[in-house]
Amino acid sequence: MSASALPSSGPAAQGVDASGVHAFLDALETAPGIEPHSLMIMRHGRLVASGWWAPYTPGRPQLLYSLSKSFTGTAAALAEAEGLLDFDAPVIAYFPEFEADITDPRSRAMRVRHVASMASGHEHETVDEAFGTDPAEPVRGFLLQPPERDPGTVFAYNQPTTYTLGAIVQRASGQSLSAYLRPRLLDPLGVGEVFWRRDRTGRELGFSGLHATTDAVARLGQLYLRDGVWNGERLLPEGWAARASHPHTPTAGAMGETDREDWHQGYGHQFWLSRHGYRGDGAYGQFCLVLPEHDAVIATTAATERMQEMLDLVWKHLLPAFGPAPLSGREAADASLRERLDRLALPAVEGSPEPPGGEADWAAGQFTASGGGPVRTAALARDADGWTLTLTGDGDRLGLRFGGDGWTVAEEPLPTAVSGGWSDAGTLSVDVLFLETPHRLALTCSRAGRTLTARWCTEPLHGGRLTSLRAPRASG
Structure with a gap:
């Protein structure tokens, strides 16, 4: 668990209507194809609602999938502030041993800011080609894939861009991503143990593979909401949150889907723009939603392929629950919500605990x-x-x-x-x-x-x- 608990409050005191949270829980639990695992809601810097669907528990790390990218982007911001990397430098400058191999002019023109914003010039995902071309050095495998367009001109959701960004941080710092982030980000935020999957090079993946608690996700979101300041201490460079959440490249149509509106709002530096605020997200419903207009952060873990539908439920039920002022006379409603959040549970398999015909044929x-x-x-x-x-x-x-x-x-x-x-x-x-x-x-x-x-x-x-x-x- 984290070193210290997040400051908490009843929802009403922070202008949050408990009935909206109930409506969101109702919708989550009845939506086909959505299995919620955890939810944390912060408003005005206070934790106003949190719950885990048993057998999931608060202290257990979760595989965040591509929400890992937002932690990698944060590491790059810290490395830039320390002079370890330059967002305007060519990627190849950090891997001089590949100079003779990388001859494509677009690959050579690719800059750190391009891989940070998934604007490498490729028009499609290249992860299979990159790792297949050179499993022992995927950065080289990636740079050997000639971009179809000039870097900076087109968005493609492309895992090796984030892998390369993470590799630059690890090479420039001489540390793994998690080790680099520990004294600069994780410890100051009060984040406990994290675990990051490595590849055969020994690097932490960067684009995926991070296991951390929902609490860690909520803390990262709150740090971004406060422009990198935590408990009065500046942890991230001033203005980085705005850079990370600025739409550097348009994404409309780039994902090849027409029914995922929240993926069409643009991409920043390892954060997506949303219809409301911005977010880090990972496959199957791992979300860090930062909502500056509501002074709120929502962190979730889940198991669903219907991620757009899950966001739609947030917009439909939770946003209207964020009011402009504290609510009075809601003590009973807040207590009822807390009781519900404390008893959240996933249903067990239906059926008899013993075979109806006796155990002889099954034992x-x-x-x-x-x-x-x-x-x-x-x-x-x-x-x-x-x-x-x-x-x-x-x-x-x-x-x-x-x-x-x-x-x-x-x-x-x-x-x-x-x-x-x-x-x-x-x-x-x-x-x-x-x-x-x-x-x-x-x-x-x-x-x-x-x-x-x-x-x-x-x-x-x-x-x-x-x-x-x-x-x-x-x-x-």
Whole structure:
């Protein structure tokens, strides 16, 4: 957890109508395809509402996916202020060993500010080409992809741009991103442990892979809302928040989708512009919304592919709840909201905790998956304490205990919550939440034919084995 709690207040004292927060929670919990995991709302510098849907908890780090980019952009701002990098310098200047290889004039003309704003001149995502061309040095692989347009003239959501920005910071500082940020940002903000996925070069990815708490996301948003000042101390260069949230390149139509209006407002330095304010965001609903016009910050984690719909619910329900003045006589409403936030929970799998026909046909069951997928086989076993389903696949082996009502939480071999039940005498359903990620695996074992199906509700984007779905803590 963080070194000190954020200052808090009842919603009404900060002009926030609790009924609007209730309406937002109602909408989140009834929207098909949205699984909320956490919510924090700050207004006028005070935490006015926060909740975690059990079995998710406040102190657990979450995989932020591309919300990591906003932390990388922040590191670049700090490095610029210390004279370690120049936003107007050519990218190639930081990698002189590639001089002879990088001959394309547009690649050579690419500047730090271009990769910071995803305006490298490429018209499409180049992550597969960059990492495929040179897995041992993805920056070189990226610079070997000739841009179709002059740098600075076109936006493309392009992971290697942020990777390169993060690589420049790490090379110029001689430290990993998290180590560089620790004394300059994380410690002053009161952010506890963070974990960042590395590639084969040993670098932290920059564009993704950061695991941090929702509290850390809220603190970053509040720092930007206050133009880089935290508790009276300037942590970020004056004016950086405005630079980061200025639309350096237009994005309308660049994402190839017509129904994602909040992705058409422009892109700054590792922050998106929104219809309201600006934001860092990561796949599946990891959001840091900074709303200067409302003096508010909203931090969320979730599991959804309907990110635009989730933002629409914020605009529809939460924005109208932000009033211009404190509200009086709302003590009961505030208390009711607090009680609701304290008991948020994800529903467990429906079904009987024991097989309706008795355990004889299930107690030593073996099940085989058809086709591809993350699981090849599953073995079910019964002991005095309940059931264990052991999954194997791709060199992986993962034992999952479940039984009774609700979720069974385990920390080893990795943080999971498991719920299972029999819908009938022939069908067992088991859901697995990988608690340091947005990911849920839905498993169905059928007694007839001893078959298994395994389906991701949200697909992990970094690949790897089931047992890698956790924060990348140092071993030993």
